[in-house]
């Protein structure tokens with residue numbers, strides 16, 4: 001008999017698993033490398049600020065109480081703007097998914113609006129809504145709206161048609177079919193669309209605050225940037241990153257709760 | 264309630280799928296429909312249940328559906344069509360929610376149909392946790408829950424392995440013997456047809472026409488596996504179908 005050996009394993013992979021500590025480890029490693037580099041002089045202070053200095057600046061900001069006066073207005077702008085944009089986006093997206101006439105009318109319009117950099121329209125929003133909060137809400141809402149619409153009607157289109165036929169074959173009402181079959185079926189797609197939309201909302205938050213805001217993370221970053229104060233710049237950027245992580249965690253939590261049936 | 268198909272014809276674009284189908288579906292009987300692949304069996308079933316409009320002819324309902332029937336014409340689908348986000352009992356509940364019945368009644372119906380299909384222990388499970396055979400039993404319970412006058416079954420067993428199919432076929436026969444229901448049962452499997460059909464309609468290749476209707480008088484509960492009479496009928500059906508199947512196969516090959 002010829003020599004025998006075990007058949008090599010070549011399956012596995014392509015199945016995401018929860019390994020939260022890996023992400024933390026990557027963060028810590030990157031920060032340690034930068035800290036080491038700046039202390040050794042391999043990375044000059046002009047290229048990157050030292051992480052411990054950034055931390056010290058952050059603690060100053062916190063103690064002075066200014067952190068909250070920057071963070072709270074930003075959070076409320078983000079919340080109001082994103083809530084308006086996402087709600088409108090989901091509603092219009094579902095309508096596009098359900099009604100051919102609305103689809104025919106609105107899909108080209110959405111396609112035309114999508115690629116416009118919303119920041120370019122900021123002056124327009126200022127004219128329409130004034131220099132106050134309203135124009136900031138509008139910018140964020142508008143930027144969140146288009147990606148949400150596209151994700152939502154795509155998700156509605158992808159709902160298994162045999163399930164809808166099943167609903168019809170049991171004479172379920174139109175309303176029941178929409179709320180009990182179409183919407184739950186579209187939920188995974190809507191939530192993953194929200195991940196992208198909300199990240200865009202954070203980007204637009206900063207853009208909105210860079211124009212005419214006294215307080216806000218964006219205003220803070222703009223001020224630090226114009227002074228080339230890298231420590232403060234990085235404090236601002238870090239806060240934005242943390243905000244992004246927070247939002248993504250919240251969506252992950254919602255997915256876990258709403259989509260527990262996926263196992 | 265009986266159903267009568269009167270000169271049903273159907274076409275998709277300029278492809279004729281069904282032609283001049285006349286058929287009676289008497290109450291309390293199971294009518295099997297067999298025929299080569301693509302001859303329009305599923306289409307015929309969709310026409311009977313009102314999910315599609317026939318291009319010619321009509322489906323006529325004779326008499327009233329039994330009192331208390333929530334959904335006279337009810338489907339059982341080949342691929343189960345269960346909502347993955349609902350548990351077994353909530354999948355059954357779905358089809359009762361739009362009807363004016365109170366909670367206790369709903370729960371009683373759910374309990375009844377799940378115990379008839381031996382699924383009571385699994386009522387809180389999600390579809391992904393069930394085997395194929397169990398999923399189809401959930402779909403059958405769901406259909407029973409609306410007290411159908413006619414069950415329209417499109418290859419209900421063909422997504423299952425042969426052992427499970429055998430068991431579920433026995434379950435169906437037992438369900439019928441306990442409480443006879445009317446059914447149109449589409450299948451590829453001639454053995455299934457002779458085991459469960461009171462009459463078996465053989466369709467020709469596309470456009471589907473009725474080639475022959477075979478009646479089997481043997482009561483369902485006496486149709487054991489390998490019964491001589493059934494084997495004879497099955498051979499007879501196969502002889503009719505073989506030529507159709509060969510011709511249909513050639514047609515598909517030549518496009």
Ligand SMILES: Nc1ncnc2c1ncn2[C@@H]1O[C@H](COP(=O)(O)OP(=O)(O)OP(=O)(O)O)[C@@H](O)[C@H]1O
Nearest residue numbers: 275280298299300301302303304305306307451469
């Ligand atoms: N919605 C549709 N539009 C166009 N053609 C269709 C449609 N549905 C079915 N057909 C065609 O009609 C013919 C009959 O289809 P049908 O599904 O009824 O066959 P069948 O007998 O159920 O086949 P099978 O045994 O494979 O299930 C096929 O050629 C199919 O391609």
Ligand SMILES: [Mg+2]
Nearest residue numbers: 304305306417
């Ligand atoms: Mg079919």
